[in-house]
Amino acid sequence: MHSLSSRSSLALRRTLRAPLLSRRTASTPVPPSAAAPLPPSEDEVTMVMYGDGFSRTVSGRHGETLLNVAQINDVHQIEGACEGCMCCSTCHLIFDKETFDKLGPVPDDEQDVIDRAPGACDTSRLGCQVRVSKILQDAKIRVPSEFVNQMI
Numbered sequence: 259m260h261s262l263s264s265r266s267s268l269a270l271r272r273t274l275r276a277p278l279l280s281r282r283t284a285s286t287p288v289p290p291s292a293a294a295p296l297p298p299s300e301d302e303v304t305m306v307m308y309g310d311g312f313s314r315t316v317s318g319r320h321g322e323t324l325l326n327v328a329q330i331n332d333v334h335q336i337e338g339a340c341e342g343c344m345c346c347s348t349c350h351l352i353f354d355k356e357t358f359d360k361l362g363p364v365p366d367d368e369q370d371v372i373d374r375a376p377g378a379c380d381t382s383r384l385g386c387q388v389r390v391s392k393i394l395q396d397a398k399i400r401v402p403s404e405f406v407n408q409m410i
Protein backbone atom coordinates (compact mmCIF):
# COMPACT_ATOMS: atom_id res chain seq x y z
CA MET A 259 0.00 0.00 0.00
CA HIS A 260 1.32 3.39 -0.94
CA SER A 261 1.20 6.41 1.23
CA LEU A 262 -0.31 9.56 -0.15
CA SER A 263 3.07 11.10 -0.75
CA SER A 264 4.43 8.04 -2.60
CA ARG A 265 1.25 7.84 -4.77
CA SER A 266 1.66 11.50 -5.59
CA SER A 267 5.27 10.93 -6.35
CA LEU A 268 4.41 7.99 -8.63
CA ALA A 269 1.76 10.01 -10.46
CA LEU A 270 4.17 12.88 -10.86
CA ARG A 271 6.84 10.58 -12.35
CA ARG A 272 4.32 9.10 -14.81
CA THR A 273 3.26 12.57 -15.86
CA LEU A 274 6.82 13.68 -16.36
CA ARG A 275 7.76 10.49 -18.19
CA ALA A 276 4.90 10.51 -20.67
CA PRO A 277 6.25 13.31 -22.84
CA LEU A 278 9.68 11.65 -22.83
CA LEU A 279 8.20 8.38 -24.07
CA SER A 280 6.26 10.10 -26.81
CA ARG A 281 9.38 11.93 -27.92
CA ARG A 282 11.29 8.64 -28.15
CA THR A 283 8.67 7.10 -30.42
CA ALA A 284 8.49 10.12 -32.71
CA SER A 285 9.84 9.56 -36.19
CA THR A 286 13.00 11.52 -35.58
CA PRO A 287 15.71 10.32 -37.98
CA VAL A 288 18.33 8.25 -36.23
CA PRO A 289 21.89 9.31 -37.09
CA PRO A 290 23.85 6.52 -38.75
CA SER A 291 26.22 4.76 -36.42
CA ALA A 292 29.92 5.15 -37.07
CA ALA A 293 30.12 1.42 -37.73
CA ALA A 294 27.41 1.47 -40.40
CA PRO A 295 28.77 0.69 -43.86
CA LEU A 296 28.96 3.61 -46.23
CA PRO A 297 26.76 3.38 -49.30
CA PRO A 298 28.59 2.43 -52.51
CA SER A 299 29.84 5.36 -54.47
CA GLU A 300 31.35 5.92 -57.90
CA ASP A 301 34.76 6.70 -56.45
CA GLU A 302 34.89 3.42 -54.56
CA VAL A 303 37.55 0.88 -55.52
CA THR A 304 37.38 -2.79 -54.56
CA MET A 305 40.52 -4.82 -53.91
CA VAL A 306 41.56 -8.02 -52.16
CA MET A 307 44.02 -7.97 -49.28
CA TYR A 308 45.37 -11.38 -48.41
CA GLY A 309 48.09 -13.11 -46.47
CA ASP A 310 48.78 -16.19 -44.41
CA GLY A 311 45.38 -17.61 -43.52
CA PHE A 312 43.20 -14.74 -44.62
CA SER A 313 41.77 -13.07 -47.67
CA ARG A 314 39.43 -10.12 -47.52
CA THR A 315 37.70 -8.07 -50.17
CA VAL A 316 38.02 -4.45 -49.15
CA SER A 317 36.90 -1.18 -50.60
CA GLY A 318 38.29 2.29 -50.36
CA ARG A 319 37.64 5.69 -51.82
CA HIS A 320 39.87 7.64 -54.12
CA GLY A 321 42.64 9.37 -52.23
CA GLU A 322 42.52 7.20 -49.13
CA THR A 323 45.75 5.43 -48.23
CA LEU A 324 45.77 1.64 -48.31
CA LEU A 325 46.64 1.75 -44.62
CA ASN A 326 43.34 3.56 -43.98
CA VAL A 327 41.50 1.10 -46.20
CA ALA A 328 42.96 -1.81 -44.22
CA GLN A 329 42.04 -0.24 -40.90
CA ILE A 330 38.49 0.63 -41.98
CA ASN A 331 37.97 -2.89 -43.33
CA ASP A 332 39.40 -4.60 -40.22
CA VAL A 333 42.49 -6.04 -41.87
CA HIS A 334 44.35 -6.23 -38.60
CA GLN A 335 47.35 -7.91 -40.17
CA ILE A 336 48.57 -4.44 -41.17
CA GLU A 337 49.75 -2.56 -38.12
CA GLY A 338 50.68 0.92 -39.32
CA ALA A 339 52.57 1.68 -36.11
CA CYS A 340 53.80 5.13 -37.10
CA GLU A 341 50.45 6.05 -38.65
CA GLY A 342 51.96 7.10 -41.94
CA CYS A 343 55.14 8.87 -40.84
CA MET A 344 57.25 6.44 -42.90
CA CYS A 345 59.38 5.23 -40.04
CA CYS A 346 58.08 1.75 -39.13
CA SER A 347 57.42 -0.34 -42.31
CA THR A 348 54.61 -2.23 -40.53
CA CYS A 349 52.32 -1.23 -43.40
CA HIS A 350 54.46 -3.15 -45.93
CA LEU A 351 52.41 -4.49 -48.86
CA ILE A 352 53.37 -6.51 -51.91
CA PHE A 353 51.76 -6.01 -55.31
CA ASP A 354 51.73 -8.03 -58.49
CA LYS A 355 54.19 -6.66 -61.06
CA GLU A 356 51.55 -5.20 -63.36
CA THR A 357 49.82 -3.22 -60.61
CA PHE A 358 53.14 -2.17 -59.10
CA ASP A 359 54.30 -0.74 -62.41
CA LYS A 360 51.08 1.24 -62.81
CA LEU A 361 51.57 2.85 -59.41
CA GLY A 362 54.64 4.67 -60.70
CA PRO A 363 58.13 5.08 -59.28
CA VAL A 364 58.73 4.63 -55.57
CA PRO A 365 60.02 7.82 -53.95
CA ASP A 366 63.50 7.49 -52.44
CA ASP A 367 62.37 8.13 -48.88
CA GLU A 368 59.73 5.40 -49.14
CA GLN A 369 62.26 3.00 -50.69
CA ASP A 370 64.63 3.59 -47.76
CA VAL A 371 61.92 2.33 -45.36
CA ILE A 372 60.92 -0.56 -47.63
CA ASP A 373 64.54 -1.73 -47.78
CA ARG A 374 64.43 -2.36 -44.04
CA ALA A 375 61.16 -4.33 -44.14
CA PRO A 376 61.41 -8.12 -43.73
CA GLY A 377 60.53 -9.90 -46.97
CA ALA A 378 60.78 -6.74 -49.05
CA CYS A 379 60.87 -7.42 -52.77
CA ASP A 380 60.85 -5.57 -56.09
CA THR A 381 57.11 -4.92 -55.89
CA SER A 382 56.90 -3.77 -52.26
CA ARG A 383 55.26 -0.53 -51.25
CA LEU A 384 54.18 1.07 -48.00
CA GLY A 385 50.44 1.01 -47.43
CA CYS A 386 50.55 4.44 -45.85
CA GLN A 387 52.00 5.93 -49.04
CA VAL A 388 49.86 4.31 -51.72
CA ARG A 389 46.56 6.03 -52.34
CA VAL A 390 43.44 4.44 -53.73
CA SER A 391 42.81 5.03 -57.41
CA LYS A 392 41.18 3.13 -60.26
CA ILE A 393 44.56 1.50 -60.86
CA LEU A 394 43.86 -0.64 -57.81
CA GLN A 395 40.43 -1.88 -58.92
CA ASP A 396 40.41 -5.69 -58.39
CA ALA A 397 44.08 -5.69 -57.37
CA LYS A 398 45.26 -8.50 -55.15
CA ILE A 399 47.53 -7.10 -52.47
CA ARG A 400 49.60 -9.35 -50.27
CA VAL A 401 50.13 -8.50 -46.63
CA PRO A 402 53.45 -10.06 -45.51
CA SER A 403 53.12 -12.16 -42.40
CA GLU A 404 56.27 -10.86 -40.82
CA PHE A 405 57.22 -7.34 -40.03
CA VAL A 406 59.46 -5.50 -37.66
CA ASN A 407 58.26 -2.40 -35.93
CA GLN A 408 61.31 -0.19 -36.35
CA MET A 409 59.93 2.34 -33.89
CA ILE A 410 60.45 0.00 -30.92
Ligand code: FES
Binds near residue numbers: 384
Ligand atom coordinates in the same frame (compact mmCIF):
# COMPACT_ATOMS: atom_id res chain seq x y z
S1 FES B 1 52.63 3.22 -41.19
FE1 FES B 1 54.72 3.31 -40.64
S2 FES B 1 55.76 3.32 -42.53
FE2 FES B 1 53.66 3.19 -43.08
